[in-house]
Amino acid sequence: MLTARPTSSWRNRYEVALDGRPLTTWEASFWKQGGAFTLDGHRYEVRSNAWGTKSTMVDEAGTEIAAADRVGRKRWTVRYAGQTYEFRRHSMWSQRQDLYLGGNAVGHARRVSVWRREVELDLPVVPVPAQVFVLGVVIALWDAETAAVAAS
Template identity: 35%
Template sequence: MLEIKPESTFGRGYEVLVNGMSVGTWSSRVWRSGGQLDMAGETFEFRSGSWGRSFEMLAGGTVRAEAHRSGGHWLVTGEGGPYELKRPSFLRGKRQLVADGRVLGEFRSSGIRGGLTADLGDVPLPVQVFVGLVVLTLQRRQRTTVAASAGS
């Protein structure tokens, strides 16, 4: 089971765990989507582009995974892909990872500090983490939008 959880209450760092064991850390940026992921001895750059309608994860200048918004879902390419990231219901915050019409697993929010969990079976770990970071970023954007509209 994949878990991405905040390292502290107000920090920007996240710990990446698989089956309860730490496998990496993600340091998110303050003002823009993205950040640096250190996992399995590699450093990845996670970044957003195209007005927030795409994400990519690079290692050594090579794109290892990418996601592009297409209508109400995201098309994800990466090792073992392609995949789709779907939101089965607008009212539910959960998102599903789908390949060849089969649901591989579901990302669920965990805790009040903004973490998530997912059980994605045989999906390669870098792809699991990449899609998890996409989901976290989308959740953060949604919370920011809700907070801004509540304050006006």
């Protein structure tokens, strides 16, 4: 299980752990949706379009490694290493995102608490780099939703 805990109340930076062991740090971008992380000595950047509905993960050379489409919709997908993973919003009242394979829910991404920004991903069939990508995508999604509510 992948967990992410904010390092500060003022900065959008998360310490990411895999099964309780430190894995990487997710550093959200200040000016736009997305961010960056380093995994196994390789730096990856996550970029989103202006509406936040499409995100990509690129390596140091700018090569696309993963992509997420229709982010924020009821159903959205992630492509990584030739595989497509389908996510669905758990309900219209929840930020939880469920991973589906063959019509069955097999994992999830969720905030641990309504009051705290900690995140938990239980995506057993998804490779670790793609899990960190999904983490960045859902954090950006939830941050945008929170900002929209605060602005209204």
